[in-house]
Amino acid sequence: MMVSLKNIRKSFGSQQVLNGVDLEIDVGEVVVILGPSGSGKTTLLRTINFLDPGDEGSVTVGNHTVNCKKHSRPDVLQLRRRTAMVFQNYNLFANKTILENVMEGLVTVKRRPKPVAEEISRKMLTRVGLSERFDYYPSALSGGQQQRAGIARALVLEPDVILFDEPTSALDPELVGEVLQTIKGIAETGITMIVVTHEIAFAKEVASRVIYMQDGVIVEQGSPSEILVHPKDPRTQRFLRRITDPSQDPKHIDMREDSPANEKSVPTSA
Amino acid sequence: MNFDFIREALPQVLAAVPVTLEMAVLATIAGWILGILMAVARRNKIPVLSQLCAAFVSFIRGVPMVILLYVSYYALPMIIYSATGIDATSVPAIWYAIAALTLDQAAYSSEVFRAALNSVNRGQLEAAWSVGMTTWQAMRRIVFPQALAVALPNLSGLFVGIIKGTSLAYYVGVYEITATANLLATPGLNFIEAYVITTLIYELISFICNRLFRSAEIRLGRFRPKTAA
Numbered sequence: 001m002m003v004s005l006k007n008i009r010k011s012f013g014s015q016q017v018l019n020g021v022d023l024e025i026d027v028g029e030v031v032v033i034l035g036p037s038g039s040g041k042t043t044l045l046r047t048i049n050f051l052d053p054g055d056e057g058s059v060t061v062g063n064h065t066v067n068c069k070k071h072s073r074p075d076v077l078q079l080r081r082r083t084a085m086v087f088q089n090y091n092l093f094a095n096k097t098i099l100e101n102v103m104e105g106l107v108t109v110k111r112r113p114k115p116v117a118e119e120i121s122r123k124m125l126t127r128v129g130l131s132e133r134f135d136y137y138p139s140a141l142s143g144g145q146q147q148r149a150g151i152a153r154a155l156v157l158e159p160d161v162i163l164f165d166e167p168t169s170a171l172d173p174e175l176v177g178e179v180l181q182t183i184k185g186i187a188e189t190g191i192t193m194i195v196v197t198h199e200i201a202f203a204k205e206v207a208s209r210v211i212y213m214q215d216g217v218i219v220e221q222g223s224p225s226e227i228l229v230h231p232k233d234p235r236t237q238r239f240l241r242r243i244t245d246p247s248q249d250p251k252h253i254d255m256r257e258d259s260p261a262n263e264k265s266v267p268t269s270a
Numbered sequence: 271m272n273f274d275f276i277r278e279a280l281p282q283v284l285a286a287v288p289v290t291l292e293m294a295v296l297a298t299i300a301g302w303i304l305g306i307l308m309a310v311a312r313r314n315k316i317p318v319l320s321q322l323c324a325a326f327v328s329f330i331r332g333v334p335m336v337i338l339l340y341v342s343y344y345a346l347p348m349i350i351y352s353a354t355g356i357d358a359t360s361v362p363a364i365w366y367a368i369a370a371l372t373l374d375q376a377a378y379s380s381e382v383f384r385a386a387l388n389s390v391n392r393g394q395l396e397a398a399w400s401v402g403m404t405t406w407q408a409m410r411r412i413v414f415p416q417a418l419a420v421a422l423p424n425l426s427g428l429f430v431g432i433i434k435g436t437s438l439a440y441y442v443g444v445y446e447i448t449a450t451a452n453l454l455a456t457p458g459l460n461f462i463e464a465y466v467i468t469t470l471i472y473e474l475i476s477f478i479c480n481r482l483f484r485s486a487e488i489r490l491g492r493f494r495p496k497t498a499a
Contacts, residue, residue, distance in 0.1 A: 051396050081402035091393035095415045095493045105401035108411065139495040150397075157401060 001060070002027045002192045003161050008047055008057035008068065010040075010216075017043045018054065019216035025161070028190045032203040034227075035213035036239060041196045044213070045163050048194070049083045050076045062160045081109060084154035088166040090146040092138040098125060098149045099134040105157050124152040128182050144175030148182050155186060162186070164195040200243065204228055212236045275460040276467060279451070283467050286450040287475070289364070293436040293446065297368050298429055301375025302383075308376065309383035323380065330377035335370070336438050342370035343442040367439035371432055378428055386421035387413065419490040426483035430476045437472075447471055 003025040010018040017040045025031055033041045046052040047068070048059055053076075054068035061082045066075045084105075092101050099121055106117035125131060128148040138146050147167055154162050167183065168176045180202050187193055187206050197203065203210050203224055210227040212219045212235070220233045231237050308323040330338070343366040347358040390413045398408030440449035447468055455464035 049400055051399065077402060077404065080399060083400070085397070085400035087393060087397060087400075089393055091391075091397035093394055093397065093412050094390075095412065095419070097493075104398075104411070105403070108407050109402040137493040139493065153397075153401065163400075 001025070002029070002062065003048065003194070004060040004065075005044075005048070006058045006060075008044065008054045008059070010043055010047060010052065010054045010056075017216050018047065020057075021213075021216070021218060023211075023218065025192060025194065027192055028208075030187045030193045030195065030206055030208045031211060032207035032209070032224075033194065033196045033211045033213055034198070034200075034203065034239070035219075036242075039213045040216040041213045042165055045085075045165050045194060045196050048161075048163060049080050049085060051085075081157075082160045083163060084157050084159040084161075085163045085165060086147070086150050086154050086167050088169050090138070090143070090150045090170075092146055092149055092153070094138055097135050097137055098130060098141070101138070101149055102153045102156050105153065110157065121152070121156055124156045125149065127185075128152045128155075129178070142175060143171045144178045147171065147175075147179045151179075151182055151186065155191075159191075161192040161194060164193065164197070166196050166198070168197065168199060198243065200228060200240070212239065214239070271466075272458070272460050272463050275454075275458060275463045279454045279460070279464065280467055282454060283447055283451050283464075283471060286445060286447045287471065289444065290433065290436045290446040290475075293364060293368050293371060293439060293444070294429070294433045297371035297375050297436075298432055300368075300372045301432075302379045302425070304372070304376035305379030306383050308380035309387055312380070312384055313387050327377045327380055330373055335374060335435055336441060338370045338374060339367060339438055339442055342366045342373075363442045364439070364444045367436070367442055367444050371435060371439075374435065375428065375432055378431075379425065382421050382424040382428065383417065386417035386424075389420045390416045415490065416493075419487065419494070422483060422487040422490065426480060426487075429483070430479055433475055433479070434472060437468075 001024055003023070005021055005023040008018050008021040009016075019040075021040075021044055023044075033044070035041045043052055047054040047057075048061070050059070050066070050071065053071060056068055058065055058067050059079065060066075061079055064078050064082060066079050092098075093104060096104065099118065102121035102124055103114070103117045106112045106120060107114060110117075112120070122131075122134065125134060128151055130145060130148055130152070133141060133145060133149075138149070141149070151167075164183065168179050171179060176199070180199060183193075183195070184202070184206050195203075195207075205224075207224050209221060210224050211221040212227055212231070212233070214235050219235050220227060220231065227236065228240065231240060308327070311319045311323050314320075333341075343363060346366060346369065347361070350356055350358040394412050394416075395405075395408050398412050399405070403411075436446055437448040439446055440452065443449075445453070451464040451468045452461075455461045
């Protein structure tokens, strides 16, 4: 078992976001989490590396378990050093070049000597197709390039699991493909991944397991074809109908994510 | 215009420049360190400390610099005496001036630093955490360098302001540029000439400081998009 979540509960103020989530993920699994906005999928991802600590429950990555209720700082640090995250808004370090972004964790956290870190980082950036951009600052790159650098930054640490938080939601539509291709390439290397996304086609193609979440609980999970082609739960069915053809459902506006890219593509008929 | 006076007085006024710079530099170093600490306390909303800092900033900014100097010069020795029994009246006036200027710089710079820290989006801090960095590592390597680049134009203004502020130390008897010029002007009533000299010296110092800050700004802001420069 690579990742194990037990009875994760989390609320923001009076808003209960996670209502007791249990999840076990094996080595090498590619788990895609789907669900409407507000379903708690991003929060669930963020409880794994304690960017948003759960109120109750426990998180295990590898052989390291942390209790959400009483976690110490070294505990959390340990957990974070076994995971890596790719963010919706890339969150590259703006004061560092692409190469320095990728090197940062190797140098400050893994204490690799700089020349070694640099060599590994160059290889990783080449792998995600950024060999021409080593010395560029993030502000000089397109969203797709920034996100691929973000993926390289996560991958270079050789984490037990990589967490993807809607990695293509902020991208212009024509840049989504290059990032999904990169993620697909990584999935094929056998690293454990958890991906929160709205890209159904990607889930079908790459996921080894699909999870549908709503209202802070896992509604159903299974193989891509079980969930995406033959969903049993009416809530999953409704969600898939809305997301594949928004114009069919007058309530589609409730389903949108509040990211700039999606805002543009959603008709404002509501 | 008495050019003989100017020729004679100029070197003597120039000799007081180090006194002015000493006050400005020491007050700036101490004030900005305090300012950063207060900004961090307020940004992280540390209970009690955060409110105290806000009150301090509001209080200091509401007091004229001259009054702050007088309070520092006359009241501080009394406070020190009643608290510790140490007679602080023999401490040179310049140190009281530096103390007052430090408080002033701390209050104003903390607002500059607070705004600058807020300008670095939280996402980068989270990204640093996500790769396993500690909060201190993230602040030192990611957040502070960016905040400093944002703060520099305002810090430049604060520094030039404090150089001019040191002229008020004249009122507690520190012989910096203004006091020296006044002293030399009095016997022959050459005040116009004396003020021409001080104006030129302050202008020159300000010009050099602005240049230095500007080049630091360009160096530290290399990462920013070219259009925003």
